[in-house]
Amino acid sequence: MAAEIIHPNTQDTQDTIDPVDAVFALHRGGKMEVRATVPVRDADDLSLAYTPGVARVCTAIAEQPELVNDYTWKSNVVAVVTDGTAVLGLGDIGPEASLPVMEGKAILFKQFGGVDAVPIALACTDVDEIVETVVRMAPSFGGVNLEDISAPRCFEIERRLQDALDIPIFHDDQHGTAIVSTAALWNAAKVTGREIGDLRAVISGAGAAGIAIAKMLVAAGIGDVSVCDRRGVVYDGRGDLTDVKAEIAAVTNKAGLKGSLADALNGADVFIGVSGGTVPEEAVATMAEGCFIFAMANPTPEIHPEVAHKYAAVVATGRSDFPNQINNVLAFPGIFAGALQVRATRITEGMKLAAAQALAGVVADELTAQKVIPSPFDERVAPAVTKAVAEAARREGVARR
Numbered sequence: 001m002a003a004e005i006i007h008p009n010t011q012d013t014q015d016t017i018d019p020v021d022a023v024f025a026l027h028r029g030g031k032m033e034v035r036a037t038v039p040v041r042d043a044d045d046l047s048l049a050y051t052p053g054v055a056r057v058c059t060a061i062a063e064q065p066e067l068v069n070d071y072t073w074k075s076n077v078v079a080v081v082t083d084g085t086a087v088l089g090l091g092d093i094g095p096e097a098s099l100p101v102m103e104g105k106a107i108l109f110k111q112f113g114g115v116d117a118v119p120i121a122l123a124c125t126d127v128d129e130i131v132e133t134v135v136r137m138a139p140s141f142g143g144v145n146l147e148d149i150s151a152p153r154c155f156e157i158e159r160r161l162q163d164a165l166d167i168p169i170f171h172d173d174q175h176g177t178a179i180v181s182t183a184a185l186w187n188a189a190k191v192t193g194r195e196i197g198d199l200r201a202v203i204s205g206a207g208a209a210g211i212a213i214a215k216m217l218v219a220a221g222i223g224d225v226s227v228c229d230r231r232g233v234v235y236d237g238r239g240d241l242t243d244v245k246a247e248i249a250a251v252t253n254k255a256g257l258k259g260s261l262a263d264a265l266n267g268a269d270v271f272i273g274v275s276g277g278t279v280p281e282e283a284v285a286t287m288a289e290g291c292f293i294f295a296m297a298n299p300t301p302e303i304h305p306e307v308a309h310k311y312a313a314v315v316a317t318g319r320s321d322f323p324n325q326i327n328n329v330l331a332f333p334g335i336f337a338g339a340l341q342v343r344a345t346r347i348t349e350g351m352k353l354a355a356a357q358a359l360a361g362v363v364a365d366e367l368t369a370q371k372v373i374p375s376p377f378d379e380r381v382a383p384a385v386t387k388a389v390a391e392a393a394r395r396e397g398v399a400r401r
Contacts, residue, residue: 031103032119069142069343077116078336079141080105081134083125086150086173086208089276089298095121098148105147105172112382113333115340117145127153131160142340143168145332151207152244168339168347174212176328179335179352180373181272181294182216183359184326187372188292188314190364199292200255201225202264204302205275206234211248213272216356218251219349223269226253228261262286271295273302281307292316296326314369323370330359330376334385342390342399351392358388 017024040049047053061067069075084098085091102119109117118141122133130153134144144167146158154171162169170176189196201222203210206229217225227234227248234241235258236249257264262283265271269288273279273295279302284293293308295301296318301308305322308315316324335355339347362374362384374381393399 027100031100032107068139073116074140075142075343076114076340077118077141078109078143078145078340079120079134079137080109080117080145080147081120081122081130082146082148083122083130084148085125085153087148092150095123102147105145108329109145109333109336111333112329112376113337113386114382115333115336125153127156127160130157131164134161135164138165138167141167142343143170143336145336146171146173148173149208151211152242154208155211155244162346166345168336168344170332170335170347171208171212172328172332174208175216175347175352176331176335177209177274177296177326178212178216179331179356180326180328180359181213181296182220182353182356183330184294184316184324184373185217185270185292186220186356186360187363187367188316188369191367191369191372192290192313197221197223199223199269200267200288201270201272202261202268203227204261204271204273204277204279205229206245206248207274209274209296210272211244213274214248214252216349216352219353220356224252224254226255226257226264228264232260233257233264271303273297275302276300277302279303281310284308284311287311294326314372316373324372325376326373327376330374330381331355331385334358334382335389337382338386338389339393341386342393343401344393344398345400346398347389348392348396348398350396351389351398354388354392355385358384 038049039045057071061071080102082098082102084093084095087093087098087101098121099119102121106117106119109115122130124130144161146154149157158169158171186196199222201217203214203225206227210227214225214227233253234245234249235253241249265283266286267288270292276297284303284307290313291311292314293303293312294316295303295308298318301317305315305317316326318326335347362378362380363371
């Protein structure tokens with residue numbers, strides 16, 4: 001039986017909220033606020049921070065628009081934009097219900113990357129309207145983090161925004177997941193004495209994360225990778241493919257596999273789950289000896305770690321209560337910090353790969369099967385990713401300083 005959804009504004013829901021519940025207590029009043037970075041103690045301070053002094057800064061920016069990066073917060077602030085259509089594992093719950101997640105994202109930007117972020121939940125889901133809205137807001141921000149926007153619209157929204165704007169546009173559900181997964185896979189291969197080019201991977205899920213992971217693994221030199229959706233393996237020539245799936249089919253599945261996810265897993269070296277659902281143990285048992293299982297659905301992994309450890313040399317999940325957590329917070333704060341540091345016009349594939357390499361390198365001398373990826377609280381992570389992304393932006397010619 002499907003669970004009943006009780007809307008948050010009903011009296012029934014209000015009655016069920018425990019006033020001492022730690023989660024609700026933490027969220028009461030929101031999780032963030034705006035603070036001034038300069039004092040306004042007297043008339044002199046006021047004249048500098050606001051009128052008349054501020055007019056001189058405005059005039060200078062009007063004459064030299066690039067000065068906005070030096071004399072406002074623009075160069076260190078990111079818009080965290082959603083339409084509330086794919087929030088966590090909750091699905092299309094709307095913009096208001098998405099705000100606790102967007103606030104959370106914003107405080108992670110600040111804590112782990114030193115980047116200011118503003119949560120923006122849009123009351124529209126049309127691609128044209130979202131693109132137009134973000135383009136109109138863009139003068140206020142140094143970058144845009146797209147969040148929890150459902151596929152396949154998310155692909156077009158990101159592409160069109162990057163074409164229209166000269167600031168970094170980054171859909172974290174795609175690229176953050178791909179970067180952390182790739183870093184973990186590099187280290188899993190290293191700890192077991194293998195090369196990524198010798199591996200055949202199977203990805204369960206052809207949404208935002210699954211497509212992005214497949215693209216990054218191809219760029220990283222994976223031996224082969226197949227993507228599976230609800231209908232099975234996404235292969236070149238399958239008649240029901242969207243444009244996005246057709247594009248990924250053309251560069252994956254060298255083995256020419258067809259059939260179900262279970263068929264694809266037979267003899268596979270790597271399972272990457274970003275879809276939910278449950279993979280039967282009998283299918284897991286057909287994977288190659290010493291395989292890797294990254295079952296990242298939350299809160300219930302596609303393959304429970306107790307099952308995965310029967311067959312796999314390295315196991316990772318999206319959960320914090322098991323080793324090897326694939327967590328996007330390892331990527332996005334440092335990626336934006338590096339991109340903003342050099343005022344990059346975009347985040348390139350090279351910058352994403354550099355971030356993955358830097359992330360993998362943080363624990364390169366500490367590798368075990370239980371530690372192929374750093375903890376989100378490892379203080380080395382953000383500086384390493386920031387530096388690598390900034391250097392890559394300069395190499396790729398998208399840095400403006």
